[in-house]
Amino acid sequence: MKFEVLQRRVRRAEAVVQVRSTETLSQWNLLNHVWRRAWTPGRIVIAGLAGGFAAGKLEPGGAFSGGRWLQMIGSVSGLVASAQASVASFAAAAAGMAAQQASAAADDAGQAAETAASTGAAAADPVQPRAAEAATDVSES
Missing domain, CATH: 1.10.287 (Helix Hairpins)
Known part of the structure; x- marks a missing residue:
């Protein structure tokens, strides 16, 4: 997956979190307002x-004192x-779940960026081994 696609997904997930957070806060304020106005x-x-x-x-004869x-x-x-x-x-749980989804999307984008950066570095300098190959060489010696 391309890095730009992952960035778009993260931006979209962050926008969804923001919208859901705003909706939740709005609904909570409306419920609070209606509840308080109902008690005239x-x-x-x-x-x-x-x-x-x-x-x-x-309370027929004191049974319900x-x-x-x-x-x-x-x-x-x-x-x-x-x-x-x-x-x-x-x-709070709804807001937390939305935040976790955004965090997971951001983590995916960060991992993809690291992968893209390491792949780009390996292609630019063919003499240096990639991280997985370097770990294998060290573990074999």
């Missing part, structure tokens, strides 16, 4: 009233926090 004071009050009504209906209610709220808040963390880790 009116909706918070309605959620509180609905929760209080449900707690009143589910205040301690259990607080425990349920703690569990739900933990669930919401873990969901937010998983969304953040998914975004």
